Amino acid sequence: MAEILKGKPVADAMKEELTKKVEALKARGIVPKLGIVRVGARPDDLFYEGGAKKTCKAIGMESEVFEYPEDIDQAAFEKAITEVGSKKDINGILMFSPLPKHIDERKIRTLIPVEKDVDCLTLGGAAKVFTDDPTGFPPCTPTACMDMIHHYGIAVKGKRCVVVGRSLVVGKPLAMLLLREHGTVTICHSRTENLPDVCKEAEILVAAVGRAKMIKANYVREGQIVIDVGINADPDNPGKYCGDVDFAEVEPIVERISPVPAGVGSVTTSVLCKHTIMACEMQNA
Ligand code: NDP
Numbered sequence: 001m002a003e004i005l006k007g008k009p010v011a012d013a014m015k016e017e018l019t020k021k022v023e024a025l026k027a028r029g030i031v032p033k034l035g036i037v038r039v040g041a042r043p044d045d046l047f048y049e050g051g052a053k054k055t056c057k058a059i060g061m062e063s064e065v066f067e068y069p070e071d072i073d074q075a076a077f078e079k080a081i082t083e084v085g086s087k088k089d090i091n092g093i094l095m096f097s098p099l100p101k102h103i104d105e106r107k108i109r110t111l112i113p114v115e116k117d118v119d120c121l122t123l124g125g126a127a128k129v130f131t132d133d134p135t136g137f138p139p140c141t142p143t144a145c146m147d148m149i150h151h152y153g154i155a156v157k158g159k160r161c162v163v164v165g166r167s168l169v170v171g172k173p174l175a176m177l178l179l180r181e182h183g184t185v186t187i188c189h190s191r192t193e194n195l196p197d198v199c200k201e202a203e204i205l206v207a208a209v210g211r212a213k214m215i216k217a218n219y220v221r222e223g224q225i226v227i228d229v230g231i232n233a234d235p236d237n238p239g240k241y242c243g244d245v246d247f248a249e250v251e252p253i254v255e256r257i258s259p260v261p262a263g264v265g266s267v268t269t270s271v272l273c274k275h276t277i278m279a280c281e282m283q284n285a
Contacts, residue, residue, distance in 0.1 A: 002251045005227070005258040007144075007266030010151040014270040015059050021277050022060040025284070032280035033062040034118070034272065035090035037081060039103070040070035045096040048269070052094065055269040061277065064090070070100055077103055081111045091283055092118035092276030115283060118275035120173065129173050132180050135282060137275040142174035144267035145206060145227050146181075148258060154204065154225055156181040162199055164188045164215070164244070165208030170229055174206060195219070207244035217249040226250060226257040229264050 025032055034056055038045055049065060056063040066084050068077060077099075084090060093116045099105045114124035120139040128136020137143075149156060161183040165171035175185045188198055199205055199219040205226045207215050212232035220226065230244030243260030251257050258264055 002226075002254050003256045004251075005148055005152050005225075005256055005263065007148065007258070007263045010144075010148050011267045011270040013151060014147065014267070014274060015055070018059045018061075018270070018273055018277055021281075025277070025280060026060065028284070030280065030284050031062055031089075032091050032277045033064065033089050034276045035084050035087065035093045035116075036063060036065045037068075037084060037093060037095040038065060039068045039072060039077070039096070039099055041067075042096070048096075051269045052272055055273050056276075059273055061273060062089075072100075072103075074103055074107075077108060078111060081108055085111060085113045085116060090116065091280035092116050092272075093121075094119050094272060095121055097121070116279055118272060118279055120169075126168070126173075130176055132176075137279070138173045138177060139169050140268045140271040140275065141170050141208075141229060141264065142177055143271045143275070144264050145174055145229060146177050147267055147271060148227060148264060149204070152256070154256075156183040156204065159183050159203040160201055161185045161204045161206070162188060162202035163206045163208065164192075164195070164199065165206075165210070165229070167208065170208040174208065174229075178204070209244040211244055212242050213244070213246035215245040215250060217246070217253060220250050220253050222253060222255070224254040224256075226254050227264065228258050228260050230260060231265060 036049055053063050093112055109121045112122050114122050117125035118137045120126055120129060120137055125136055129138045156178055161178045163171050163175045166187050166189045175187045178185045188195055196219045200221050205224055208229040212235055226245060228243035228245040232242055234240040234242035
């Protein structure tokens with residue numbers, strides 16, 4: 001039976017540390033604040049927003065939601081995001097993506113100040129991540145994976161790491177973060193040949209695919225550590241969600257595995273707060 005790498009202990013430890021940092025900032029008369037920019041009201045966005053607000057409150061920092069109608073036009077939204085970006089009391093900005101199709105999202109992203117880009121939405125933010133600049137903030141999900149890895153004392157140096165998925169929001173930045181810690185990293189995608197065999201070579205296997213239960217018993221072997229980033233509707237349990245890993249098949253084989261739910265996803269809002277507090281500290285250095 002594998003050791004289950006739960007997200008809650010990681011988030012709890014992080015929150016404890018962040019609470020102290022917020023107290024230290026407050027003693028200097030500074031209250032870190034996250035600005036949440038949302039266009040429309042998608043249920044997934046609202047769910048994440050609720051979690052983010054709750055985590056901010058729990059650690060003593062502030063948050064403010066800037067909500068815009070689905071039919072806001074480009075010019076009005078450019079003006080709005082510029083205004084949010086220039087607010088002195090907002091240290092970090094989370095903007096839900098994708099934006100409605102009539103909005104030029106690339107242009108909008110350029111209007112977010114890089115120093116407030118706590119979820120890596122800007123090219124400047126991505127450049128910092130890909131050049132190992134410690135003042136840059138990688139997206140929250142890959143950072144949450146790394147925080148899980150650190151919390152559970154998993155050594156990355158010299159290890160064969162396989163990341164399945166090459167999106168800009170998870171796979172690619174996660175590969176960079178593993179590389180930064182001297183992992184030997186392979187990035188897989190939909191055109192990778194012999195994917196099960198490549199996955200079997202991993203010592204640390206991360207699934208960020210967006211396909212329910214795709215990683216089956218034939219993708220894994222004994223001794224592996226498996227991190228499951230996926231959040232998918234569970235085809236076998238309507239109304240529930242599941243990961244990219246078939247937990248029932250894989251868990252009996254590998255050494256350690258993160259579950260879905262209650263794994264990586266439980267850590268992301270704490271990372272968002274961590275990044276906002278770091279941004280606040282840098283803006284007030
Ligand atoms: P994307 O759809 O943007 O990317 C999916 C990646 O998986 C692509 O690189 C794609 O390859 C690859 N892929 C798709 N099908 C296959 C296949 N059959 N074999 C190999 N590779 C494949 O998804 P995201 O990166 O945004 O998200 C990945 C997962 O992580 C999703 O389940 C999402 O819900 C979850 N997620 C979880 C978060 C959390 O907080 N835990 C936050 C963000 C996402 P190609 O590039 O060739 O198309």
